[in-house]
Amino acid sequence: MNEILTSIRRTPYQSLAAFLILFFTLFLSTAMFISLSFLYGLLGYVETRPQVTVYFQTNIPQNEIFKIRDKLTNSDKVESIKYVSKEEAYKIYKELNKDNPLLLEMVTSDILPASLEIFAKKPEYLPELADFLKKEPGVDEVNFQKDILDRLLVLTDILRKTTIVFFGFLIFLAVLVLTTTTLFKIALKKEEIELLKLLGASNFYIKKPFLLEAFLFGTTAAVGSFVIILGILFSLKPFFDSYLKDITQLNLPLYFTQLTVWPVNLTFLSIAFLLSLVFGIGIAFLATLLATQKYLKI
Numbered sequence: 001m002n003e004i005l006t007s008i009r010r011t012p013y014q015s016l017a018a019f020l021i022l023f024f025t026l027f028l029s030t031a032m033f034i035s036l037s038f039l040y041g042l043l044g045y046v047e048t049r050p051q052v053t054v055y056f057q058t059n060i061p062q063n064e065i066f067k068i069r070d071k072l073t074n075s076d077k078v079e080s081i082k083y084v085s086k087e088e089a090y091k092i093y094k095e096l097n098k099d100n101p102l103l104l105e106m107v108t109s110d111i112l113p114a115s116l117e118i119f120a121k122k123p124e125y126l127p128e129l130a131d132f133l134k135k136e137p138g139v140d141e142v143n144f145q146k147d148i149l150d151r152l153l154v155l156t157d158i159l160r161k162t163t164i165v166f167f168g169f170l171i172f173l174a175v176l177v178l179t180t181t182t183l184f185k186i187a188l189k190k191e192e193i194e195l196l197k198l199l200g201a202s203n204f205y206i207k208k209p210f211l212l213e214a215f216l217f218g219t220t221a222a223v224g225s226f227v228i229i230l231g232i233l234f235s236l237k238p239f240f241d242s243y244l245k246d247i248t249q250l251n252l253p254l255y256f257t258q259l260t261v262w263p264v265n266l267t268f269l270s271i272a273f274l275l276s277l278v279f280g281i282g283i284a285f286l287a288t289l290l291a292t293q294k295y296l297k298i
Contacts, residue, residue: 019221081116
């Protein structure tokens with residue numbers, strides 16, 4: 001450890017540059033990972049909501065509603081359909097307004113419309129389904145979430161592509177700066193390294209101090225950047241609580257399980273930190289190995 005601290009003191013500006021590039025790389029990459037996780041979780045939540053809801057006139061017979069439901073089912077563009085009767089609509093209304101007795105007295109099940117909650121197989125089917133329903137007799141209103149879903153899809157796609165490009169640039173820049181910094185430190189220790197080689201020191205023994213320094217930089221940069229991100233998350237918590245007050249949970253679908261990203265929890269934060277830590281140490285190790293292997297030929 002003393003040797004590492006001595007090396008940092010001998011090259012303070014190069015060491016500071018190496019640390020800062022790692023710090024900002026990990027800070028931005030972790031922030032992007034959390035943002036994308038929230039967006040994909042929100043997109044998944046919207047996709048699980050009724051994508052098209054059609055309300056019928058109160059005087060339409062139930063069998064006419066079922067005929068429309070059957071037409072939709074046979075169209076091969078609908079994943080599932082849920083029928084909500086007047087009685088069920090009234091129960092939902094009572095639950096939503098249980099704290100307001102005046103509203104409950106003014107409404108009965110007879111004046112509430114029956115409805116169909118429709119899930120399309122693909123988002124692009126939504127306008128076609130909405131147009132079809134608007135032309136059916138007895139339909140009072142058609143609501144669908146195409147605009148919200150399209151905006152989320154576009155936003156997620158833009159952020160994902162931007163992240164890939166920016167992420168690649170950050171990795172290249174970080175490796176370049178760290179490699180240059182390591183080469184400068186190797187140049188300062190050239191005579192010492194040559195002496196160690198003459199004394200029969202192994203390749204790993206010569207690389208070890210540089211690798212330990214890379215580990216220190218990667219670890220401290222990961223911890224420091226994540227602490228700041230935690231501070232930002234907790235400072236924004238009141239805003240998220242208000243903005244997402246009607247959403248109880250957001251999940252990020254993985255190959256083998258579902259990762260809960262909202263409410264913010266220890267599991268999600270731990271995974272984000274571990275990814276940041278591994279990524280930071282990995283970049284630092286890669287740059288160090290490139291410098292020692294290529295230019296020292298050890």
